[in-house]
Amino acid sequence: MNIKNNIKKVLFFASITIFMWSCTEDLNIIPNDDQTTLSEELFKDEDAYKEVLAGIYANFSLTGTDGAESSNLDGLDAGTSQYGRTLLYLQTLAADQMIWSYENDQGVAEIQRNTWNAQNPIILGMYERARASVNFVNNFLNETTPEKLDSRNVSDATRQEIVNFRAEARLVRALAYYHLMDLFGKVSFSDENSIVNTPPEEASRSELFTFIESELKAIEADLIDPRQNEYGRADKAVAWMILAKIYLNAEVYIGSDRYTECIEYCNKILTAGYTLAPNYLDLFKADNDQGAARNEIIFAFISDGSLTQNFGPTTVMTNGAVGSIEKNGDALGVTTEGWGGALRVRAQFANLFNGGAFITDTRNTLTKAGRTVTITDIADRDSGFILAKYSNITSAGVAGGNQTFVDTDFPLFRLADVNLMYAEAVLRGGSGGSIGEAIKLVNDLRTRANNPQAITATDLTLDFVIDERARELHWEAHRRQDLIRFNRFTGGNYNWAWKGNATNGIALPNHFDLYPIPASALAPNPNLTQNPGY
Structure with missing residues (x-):
């Protein structure tokens, strides 16, 4: 059985169910009278609980139910509201790794x-x-209370499954709040206990941190063990990963050192049975839901060229990686000319692969021939190196089923990141780990990448870690967060091409460490305030 296609069929049909069942006006996804009737009718079939849960996951991939260009969010274009794509743009396009050629795109x-x-x-x-x-999660939790299940005479077997379903839904909500906390600092907060038709209260960054931490710890016992859940669903290791992430960044989020806790949760993942894929690039191919890649990827946003067509991050990066000169789409499993040179890399990222040690490094997929490393005119698609990290080709060399919408899932969390988080947390003074183990974990990545330069204790510095994170995790929606943690995003400690709208980069004001609260979110909610500087 093709596990990927099976789960994607569930996601596709469940997304239609949840998008019909839930009202998205003003993002208050609360059933009105007509929709309550629909939900009661829906839940007569006990399989509906799993389908609605799948619909919650589908919000990471799909934007609507009428094809890739549809959006279930009023007034928002599918291309500017797909979860993984907007996350990629705000974490990667805003930093020093990526340039998008077509600046007429909104x-x-x-x-x-x-x-x-x-x-x-x-x-x-x-x-x-x-x-x-x-809001999808809040709605689901309100439809799966003991009182609701009693009123529907739900069987004991389904009730036991719903324990897991509710824990997964709460994890998805914690993940969404983690991204909101990281990007915006504060947000209008609601949960399943919020009062209907009342503007949500504002939650500060520290309040969000506490909520995410407490939620993930509270649901741990009800989550399925690592690597034991169906493909596409979360388990204990995903909760541990989010916790490790917030602890690594705790000094940014709450002004407190939590590196010891980061190491604790990294250790949980490192002993949970995950293994590095022998071939780095298999992690970014059309069958990365299977085999050795699946043993490394902890959680992914699903993509499928046939069943879940969307303009998500892997479709964007694969089509965008086709060079204007090279026309290398056939090698990447998309149309020959792809999107005509949409994506290139900035010089500062390209220079991280300079030197003899990186000639054979499999993470180095830069194409340089006939190109300059510098980009002095963003519209000049022939300048700047191109990157071939993502492809719509399987590990066996077979192209995906669609030449525009790729089959490649977006690896949000994977084991290699844990190796590097562990090393960084040890260097920053966390206890429960060792320099020796940190060196081994980093060298495991270098060995996998066919890089002949193993590191020693002398090499393992914070400056090395931030660069190695870029080499290992580029175009995976981590870079802005990493630069902020290293005090290199705002200010003038580190400049890159086009930072601050200058060819060679200029200092950014400190308030750019957070994005502004969107004006249209402020307007209907008097409880929500703008971030300083905007």
């Missing part, structure tokens, strides 16, 4: 030139898509 120029404001549609799309996840 919101793109302001993100990659760091000139955004509260009207930017990509910022709005991320905010509202994450809030939609929260």
Whole structure:
């Protein structure tokens, strides 16, 4: 049985169910009288609980139910409101790794030139898509209370499954709040106990941190063990990963050192049975839901060229990686010319692969021939190196079923990141780990990448870690967060091409460490306030 296709069929049909069942007006996804009747009719079939849960997951991939260009969020374009794509733009396009050639695309120029404001549609799309996840979960939790299950005479077997379903839904909500906390700092907060038709209260960054931490710890016992759940669903290791992430960034989020806790949760994942895929690039191919890649990927946003067509991050990066000169789409499993040179890399990222040790490094997929490393004109698609990390080709060399919409899932969390988080947390003074183990974990990645330069204790510094994270995790929606943690995003400690809308980069004001609360989210909610500086 093709596990990927099976789960994607469930996601596709469940997404239709949940998008019909839930009202998205103002993102208050609360059933009205007609929809309550629909939900009661829906839940006469006990399989509906799993299908609605799948619909919650589908919000990470799909934007609507009428094809890739449809959006279930009023007034938002599918291209500027797909969860993974907007996350990629805000974490990667806004930093030093990626350039998008077509600046007439809504919101793109302001993100990659760091000139955004509260009207930017990509910022709005991320905010509202994450809030939609929260509201879908709140709705699901209200439909799975003991009282609701009693009224429907739900069987004991289904009730036991619903224990797991509710824990997974709460994890999805915690993940959405984690992204909102990281990107926006504060947010309008609601849960299943919030009062209907009342503007949500504002939650500060520290309040969100406490909520995410407490939620993930509270649900741990009800989550399925690592690597034991169906493909596409979360388990204990995903909860541990989010906890490790918030602990690694705790000094940014709450001004407190939590590196010891980061190491604790990294250790949980490192002993949970995950293994590094022998071939780095298999992690970014059309069958990365299977085999060795699946043993490394902890959680992914699902993509399928036939069943879940959307303009998500892997479709964007694969088509965008086709060079204007090279026309290398056939090698990547998309149309020959792809999107005509949409994506290139900035010089600062390309220079991380300079030197003899990186000639054979499999993470180095840069194409340089006939190109300059510098990009002095963003519209000049022939300048700047191109990158071939993502493809729509399987590990066996077979192209995906569609030449535009790729089959490649987006690896949100994977084991390699845990190796590097462990090393960084040890260097920053966390206890429960060792320098020796940190060196081994980093060298495991270098060995896998066919890099001949093993590191020693002398090499393992924070400067090395931030660069190695870029080499290992580029274009995986981590970079902005990493640069902020290293005090290199705002200010002038580190500049990159087009930072602050200058060819060689200029300092950014400190308030750019957070994105603005979208103006359209502020307008209907008097409890929500704008971030300083906007």
